[in-house]
Amino acid sequence: MKIAVTSTGPALDDQIDPRFGRCAYFVIVETNDMSFEAFDNESIALGGGAGIQSAQFVASKGIDAVITGNCGPKALQTLSAANIQIFAGQTGTVREVVERYKRGDIKSTDTPNVSDHYGMGNGSNMDQWMRKGCGGGMGMGRGMGMGRGMGMGRGTNPSTWNISHQSGATMLSKEEKLRRLKNQADELRQQIEDLESSMKALEEK
Numbered sequence: 061m062k063i064a065v066t067s068t069g070p071a072l073d074d075q076i077d078p079r080f081g082r083c084a085y086f087v088i089v090e091t092n093d094m095s096f097e098a099f100d101n102e103s104i105a106l107g108g109g110a111g112i113q114s115a116q117f118v119a120s121k122g123i124d125a126v127i128t129g130n131c132g133p134k135a136l137q138t139l140s141a142a143n144i145q146i147f148a149g150q151t152g153t154v155r156e157v158v159e160r161y162k163r164g165d166i167k168s169t170d171t172p173n174v175s176d177h178y179g180m181g182n183g184s185n186m187d188q189w190m191r192k193g194c195g196g197g198m199g200m201g202r203g204m205g206m207g208r209g210m211g212m213g214r215g216t217n218p219s220t221w222n223i224s225h226q227s228g229a230t231m232l233s234k235e236e237k238l239r240r241l242k243n244q245a246d247e248l249r250q251q252i253e254d255l256e257s258s259m260k261a262l263e264e265k
Contacts (some may be wrong), residue, residue, distance in 0.1 A: 062090055063087060063158060065154045066079065066084070066126075071153070073153050075154075076152060078130050080126070081103060082106075086098070086121075088118070099117075115134075124145065125144060129148065147161065150166060
């Protein structure tokens with residue numbers, strides 16, 4: 061059987077990435093011989109629909125099951141429609157969870173365990189900073205409140221952003237940390253553009 065595991069890195073001994081739609085990698089493992097392939101998750105920087113896009117990607121690889129930390133309703137619906145089992149709420153390394161699966165120690169789920177927008181706040185330190193900073197600010201969201209909030213409040217100094225807070229990040233290379241920070245910076249720039257567009261639209265009314 062082929063299983064897709066969300067991972068913080070491209071190897072069997074990397075930690076599970078708790079996010080499904082915006083995980084760093086998908087490691088696809090053949091349970092018979094533990095051979096595997098690792099794929100960058102190209103949906104990591106999407107402003108919306110990352111769960112659906114990621115679900116469609118892994119489904120295209122002919123997998124039988126997904127093992128992850130958290131799975132939102134849209135991703136779960138897409139995976140279920142493709143007859144793919146979902147094993148959420150898992151932690152540890154890719155190798156460990158696959159071994160648990162092979163022993164029958166984990167159970168599949170047919171209900172989401174997080175909201176659709178969970179992935180933007182979990183494991184993304186820039187987004188965590190933004191959420192902390194929006195406590196005293198304007199809660200204008202992406203797409204006029206249809207998505208994640210973009211705060212203008214007083215918050216954490218950007219110099220304190222620390223990518224090592226991510227699960228398994230101590231195992232990441234310098235290049236991988238830089239790539240993730242660039243992705244997060246791109247997300248922030250997009251959010252600022254959306255916020256400015258929303259403000260302009262309000263001013264013109």
